[in-house]
Amino acid sequence: MTTHEQNNSININSNAQMSFNQTQNHGSVFYILPSNHSTLKLVTVPFDRTEFADWKKPIVTRLVSKNKMLFVDGSMPKPDNYLPDFKAWERCNNIVIGWIMTSLERSVAKSVIYFNTATDVWSNLGDRFGQSSSTQLYHIQDDLASLTQYGISIADYYTKAKALWNELDNVDSLSICCCNGCKCDTTKINLKQLQNRRITYFLIKLDDHFSQIETNILMRES
Template identity: 40%
Template structure:
């Protein structure tokens, strides 16, 4: 009589329990507290698939009869899965499903309570999608933010697929392409300033590229900008300095003075305070020019500067002042 093969010892069998598996193992890092069920469910399915245990929660592996040889192995695996599920649930939620007989019953109950699509959830996701912008984020960070919302929308509101036998209409592929094109335009619309050129290049492509392709192009453009800025760190400062050196001459030719250009420049002497457009000499403004507005009463008592018109005088002026002429009489 052939010996009965223990299915729990076969590593390819769903009944196999690895020596490292234990009831206290945490399959996911975050406990489910009633929010974010879609993300939690996705993480759990990935972990259970890696353990080859999804059949115990999706109903494909049914509970065998008590006298079946596989009953003991099933009972061990089921108890292990119940411990794993309770370990990743919040305490209040875990107590509400503690007395379920199988991991399948717990999974179905959680799906009924938290997995149903609601208008509130759709509204919150669409609102988050509307508000997301690149801002100061990098292309990678911005893409990650918007793709997380797209993935959640796909999970709760997936595109319907054609179930016709030997379908020739390819309606599902057309719907997916239409959705991808809309999301590409939405992704490009919310980019920050500075990507106008590459955005225009992407939009004129026919057909429109995939979002992944557009993301790679934008990432290359961002890296190019960073490389250029790092290789020309002082370009902006040098351009400003060059413009500053040409600033006085340009504005003197246009007839500006200190009050409307913020100062002027005296070649060889550095920056000065005023420049007179009437006399064409520095160190006073046209609003204070004595040749236009007249000399003050105490003009003869003031020390006259040699290169400013309010203090400019020649030997004749000195002689006349010594004779007692007032500035008005001299004029």
């Protein structure tokens, strides 16, 4: 064996050892539990082209808990194939793709089957299904308009209202100021106004026997 061939062999073995070491380090993004096989389901109900935001939230939570969100949000790009961590990245990327695919209804999964990175799969799903829907927005606003306490506990009434507010935030996000060094407090002002509107609406939909409490709070807030 020539000196050049020996050096190449040493480099390959060294890279393989470095890659292996990273996969065994529990703190590494490349570490995968033995139970986290590629057919693991991150959610119980596969995404079927409806309610993308409701499907996405638990997926993100599970990926973050497994230290793998970096493989879908673009924070961990594909390394060159001669680098030590390429094999470890490739293994994690393929496993994360498997997790996403098993969390999709079959026809949706088939539509992203030819993407080679988890980032591309994730971006494609977001581009196609993550856009705000005017129909969905109408239904949420209609549900909020018809929501009243109507004999249930205040806690249950608030839970229903909060769920609808969360849905509304997913499809109609708050305007945020993006100015460099901005001091106009636009985001803070918008958030305060939104909270005030929701508090007011929540109070006026309470049952009649809370009318005095409602009046007192609204007067204090005004």
